[in-house]
Amino acid sequence: xxxxxxxxxxxxxxxxxxxxxxxxxxxxxxxxxxxxxxxxxxxxxxxxxxxxxxxxxxxxxxxxxxxxxxxxxxxxxxxxxxxxxxxxxxxxxxxxxxxxxxxxxxxxxxxxxxxxxxxxxxxxxxxxxxxxxxxxxxxxxxxxxxxxxxxxxxxxxxxxxxxxxxxxxxxxxxxxxxxxxxxxxxxxxxxxxxxxxxxxxxxxxxxxxxxxxxxxxxxxxxxxxxxxxxxxxxxxxxxxxxxxxxxxxxxxxxxxxxxxxxxxxxxxxxxxxxxxxxxxxxxxxxxxxxxxxxxxxxxxxxxxxxxxxxxxxxxxxxxxxxxxxxxxxxxxxxxxxxxxxxxxxxxxxxxxxxxxxxxxxxxxxxxxxxxxxxxxxxxxxxxxxxxxxxxxxxxxxxxxxxxxxxxxxxxxxxxxxxxxxxxxxxxxxxxxxxxxxxxxxxxxxxxxxx
Numbered sequence: 230x231x232x233x234x235x236x237x238x239x240x241x242x243x244x245x246x247x248x249x250x251x252x253x254x255x256x257x258x259x260x261x262x263x264x265x266x267x268x269x270x271x272x273x274x275x276x277x278x279x280x281x282x283x284x285x286x287x288x289x290x291x292x293x294x295x296x297x298x299x300x301x302x303x304x305x306x307x308x309x310x311x312x313x314x315x316x317x318x319x320x321x322x323x324x325x326x327x328x329x330x331x332x333x334x335x336x337x338x339x340x341x342x343x344x345x346x347x348x349x350x351x352x353x354x355x356x357x358x359x360x361x362x363x364x365x366x367x368x369x370x371x372x373x374x375x376x377x378x379x380x381x382x383x384x385x386x387x388x389x390x391x392x393x394x395x396x397x398x399x400x401x402x403x404x405x406x407x408x409x410x411x412x413x414x415x416x417x418x419x420x421x422x423x424x425x426x427x428x429x430x431x432x433x434x435x436x437x438x439x440x441x442x443x444x445x446x447x448x449x450x451x452x453x454x455x456x457x458x459x460x461x462x463x464x465x466x467x468x469x470x471x472x473x474x475x476x477x478x479x480x481x482x483x484x485x486x487x488x489x490x491x492x493x494x495x496x497x498x499x500x501x502x503x504x505x506x507x508x509x510x511x512x513x514x515x516x517x518x519x520x521x522x523x524x525x526x527x528x529x530x531x532x533x534x535x536x537x538x539x540x541x542x543x544x545x546x547x548x549x550x551x552x553x554x555x556x557x558x559x560x561x562x563x564x565x566x567x568x569x570x571x572x573x574x575x576x577x578x579x580x581x582x583x584x585x586x587x588x589x590x591x592x593x594x595x596x597x598x599x600x601x602x603x604x605x606x607x608x609x610x611x612x613x614x615x616x617x618x619x620x621x622x623x624x625x626x627x628x629x630x631x632x633x634x635x636x637x638x639x640x641x642x643x644x645x646x647x648x649x650x651x652x653x654x655x656x657x658x659x660x661x662x663x664x665x666x667x668x669x670x671x672x673x674x675x676x677x678x679x
């Protein structure tokens with residue numbers, strides 16, 4: 230991760246050198262400017278975390294500079310230095326947006342304490358912005374269970390915690406991709422910084438672009454003020470893009486530029502901004518197929534899939550269903566103030582015999598509905614409502630079948646539940662329609678007859 234960056238603006242080279250020499254020893258990265266114009270240019274280009282500016286500069290004062298910088302980034306902390314301080318001047322500087330007003334000569338240890346406090350305040354502010362940008366969800370352990378599939382995923386995830394490389398999480402809808410993304414962030418070196426997530430599905434190109442990169446005032450008709458994008462909010466933290474396969478082709482080059490160069494432009498701006506983020510992306514779609522059909526850029530695909538992780542669907546780890554269900558039951562009953570509730574044997578068998586097209590998300594819905602509708606301390610078969618996707622009590626998977634036979638059997642079952650509609654069956658299976666047609670041909674399945 231990059232070090233905290235400070236922009237020092239002073240026309241006296243000796244003052245700049247003294248501050249630089251001290252702060253670099255404390256682990257800061259320093260940029261220098263000697264005028265308002267130079268400061269404004271460097272501010273746009275270098276993306277500092279904080280600005281220290283002398284009051285009197287060759288082409289203006291700090292009171293002239295502050296609004297210009299605030300227009301670029303309204304959240305940037307600014308410290309104003311002066312050799313001739315006064316209460317009136319300090320009040321004016323604070324009103325313009327300065328965080329602190331310090332007189333020369335500087336006590337460098339005091340400056341360090343102030344910088345650390347302001348940077349922590351800025352991080353806390355970014356975390357608050359991040360929490361508003363995502364739907365509140367109850368975090369659960371992504372690795373509940375003892376199956377080989379979930380244990381393998383847990384091992385792979387732990388091995389990549391320290392890396393900064395992009396991660397692509399593959400898996401069906403509701404399988405737990407978002408939970409895994411948050412776990413990766415919270416156990417990474419970026420855990421103390423913001424975690425920002427965005428579901429890209431269904432967003433228009435214009436809305437997605439301004440959400441990710443922000444916009445300048447006047448960039449379009451309704452842009453009455455400048456807006457930070459989520460990449461800026463996630464600076465030094467993690468950004469999670471769910472359903473990344475839905476990102477518009479015109480946005481994809483900008484996304485690639487952020488990943489490769491750590492730079493981007495707000496909508497309506499002409500200059501690049503620097504940002505330090507780690508990307509985690511997720512999709513239930515076949516991005517390789519999208520690349521072949523020219524719906525997704527191959528260079529972006531190879532970049533975001535540096536580290537692929539595949540989340541197994543719930544039906545492929547049947548032995549985990551009882552423990553996952555009980556874990557969710559404990560959380561739901563605690564939230565509803567119901568005390569301890571258990572699943573009886575018939576209920577567990579029914580849960581294990583269901584195909585779970587909605588995966589863990591659907592399982593939680595079934596559990597929550599059962600708790601709300603039942604007043605007993607034990608959840609039974611009569612309390613379960615599976616929304617009619619699959620018959621309760623359907624046969625358990627036969628372990629004597631080959632993988633080819635299992636695939637054929639599962640495809641036939643899903644097609645039957647979807648009344649032979651290939652498009653809906655493909656969506657349930659988490660594969661493109663063209664891929665399902667290939668599997669139908671391979672297994673000699675006629676959708677119309679199913």
